[in-house]
Amino acid sequence: MARISTKNQITIPVAALEEVGLHAGERVTVEPAGDGELRIRRTTTTFEDAFGTLTGTYPAGYLAQLDAEDELR
Numbered sequence: 001m002a003r004i005s006t007k008n009q010i011t012i013p014v015a016a017l018e019e020v021g022l023h024a025g026e027r028v029t030v031e032p033a034g035d036g037e038l039r040i041r042r043t044t045t046t047f048e049d050a051f052g053t054l055t056g057t058y059p060a061g062y063l064a065q066l067d068a069e070d071e072l073r
Helices: 013-022 062-072
Strands: 028-034 037-042
Touching: none
Parallel strands: none
Antiparallel strands: 028 037
C-alpha cells in the first residue's frame, strides 16, 4: 500500500513498476481517471518537448558557418 506524503509524493511499489515496464527517472503523466482513481502512464517525448535541449551545445554562429561551407560546395 502507498501513502501520499506531505509533499504530495507517492512511492510506487517496485512490483507494479516492473509489471508495466517503468523505471526510475522515467517521465510519466498523471491524470485523473474518475471515481478517485489516477492514471499513470509513460510520457512520450514530442518534438516540442525536445526542442531546445541542445541549446548551448554548439558555439554561437556555428549553423551560419555550416551554411556558408555548404554554399562553397
